[in-house]
Amino acid sequence: MFRKYMLIILLIGISAHGQGESVNENLLIFKSPSPNLISLALQTHKQKLRFGEQDNYFITPHGDYINAKAEEYLKVDMKTVEVAYGRQGFITLLKMKFQADLFDNMDKEYFTERTNNMYEEDLKSYTAQNHILKAANSLSTRKEMKRYFCNSDLTKEKCERTYGDDNYSYRSIGQEIYWGGMGANEFQRLRNYKEFVNANLKTLQQWSAEVIPDNVVDGYFVAKSILGKYDFKAKGYWLRDFHGSNNFLVNFYNLEPVDSYERKLLHKNGTQILLKMSPEVAESFSKNHEYIFMVFDIKAKIKGVKSYRNDTLKTSYSLNSPIINLYTDDSLTLNIGELDITNMTTRTR
Structure with missing residues (x-):
């Protein structure tokens, strides 16, 4: 019973039955509906979504750790980053889906300031604006991250280094950068917020509604x-x-x-x-x-x-x-x- 054997799963790109676009290399890909947003890659097992404990790509089936000097390290690191972004973006979309009513109350022209005494409508607007900020951080492509979260007036070299095409790990998981980036003034911040909302809010809401449609x-x-x-x-x-x-x-x-x-x-x-x-x-x-x-x-x-x-x-x-x-x-x-x-x-x- 305990004789070990290797189970090799060959996954060929196929329809994912409403879960996403395709399954490939033990990943389920939710294709982005916009060039401004990243596609989402989630781990699978036997062509179905994998929940709970995730596969640590740096540990081989026999328990060895792939160190930074290994030939395959870069490929493994890139895949690790890809699925980490995928999980974060997927959770962000689900939260948007179940809080769709918040965005009806969201002020799309000005920031809603947090105060000690807020009306329910203002509190919902404030909360929705925070969600949009998280969504922009979680789901934007490198190009869009540079556009909305990098103050090139002050940190041009850092912007190029952080969001350049050769940097696949262009943001930390869970990191939240405020509109305009470091050193941005209130005019830059508001302008970037409005531009992102006008360009992406409807797309994000539609995409969130399509993710696991029957929950x-x-x-x-x-x-x-x-x-x-x-x-x-x-x-x-x-x-x-x-x-x-x-x-x-x-x-x-x-x-x-x-x-x-x-x-x-x-x-x-x-x-x-x-x-x-x-x-x-x-x-x-x-x-x-x-x-x-x-x-x-x-x-x-x-x-x-x-x-x-x-x-x-x-x-x-x-x-x-x-x-x-x-x-x-x-x-x-x-x-x-x-x-x-x-x-x-x-x-x-």
């Missing part, structure tokens, strides 16, 4: 568990701590259980799942592996945002299958077997 999408949720110590009495390893630190959109505890087997996964004290393995196999196995990656076939649901004051996305998922596939690498190429939640052994802490 439900089939995919795979990947949970990462530490292998831990071998339990000689139980004859196996107890898999635990499935929440991870690299989750995309869906968290393990977002599961909506439909039966007693699924409810066991969400015990309030935490559930541990037994990965059965003989001591003879486990001794050599533990020398080569530190983590197990558990893959669930799911239906993810995007439920909206908590409120316009707190734009955290609300998500959940249900299981399409009781089978959990197990891998030893985050690239999901080295499969070691599967578990069935209807007959697996569990315990609580």
Whole structure:
């Protein structure tokens, strides 16, 4: 059961059934509707969106790290940046989708200033303007970033260096630059804001409405568990701590259980799942592996945002299958077997 084998997935560009434009090289591409905006690349597994733990391209299936001197480093780094931009842009579009009403209240001519006492309409305008700033930072191409966020009057050389064609990593993930860039005056800032809104707001709103149109999408949720110590009495390893630190959109505890087997996964004290393995196999196995990656076939649901004051996305998922596939690498190429939640052994802490 635990004999390792390589699972090679060859993905050819095909229709993505409403999820995007195409799947290629284990990526789902949401093609940009405008030359001003970037296309979005998201990781996949078996041609479906990959949620939860993401593939770290710098770690090979056998656990080696690709360092800066390696021949493939540049290609790996570029792909890492591409999917990081993709995730950030995708989340930005979803938030815009569920807060479309905010933009009806947004002042498109002047900045709405934050004060201690604001009417609801003004607060919504202020919030919407912040969303537009985030969208511009998340989704603009290099050329447009240079146009709206680089003050070439003061930092021409830095603008060219930062947003030049040879710089694929032209912004930090989560970085938010204000209109006009460093040193811009209030006239430059307002002018850039208005120009971006006039050129891109309608396109962004339409694109956001088309992303996962029914707010439900089939995919795979990947949970990462530490292998831990071998339990000689139980004859196996107890898999635990499935929440991870690299989750995309869906968290393990977002599961909506439909039966007693699924409810066991969400015990309030935490559930541990037994990965059965003989001591003879486990001794050599533990020398080569530190983590197990558990893959669930799911239906993810995007439920909206908590409120316009707190734009955290609300998500959940249900299981399409009781089978959990197990891998030893985050690239999901080295499969070691599967578990069935209807007959697996569990315990609580």
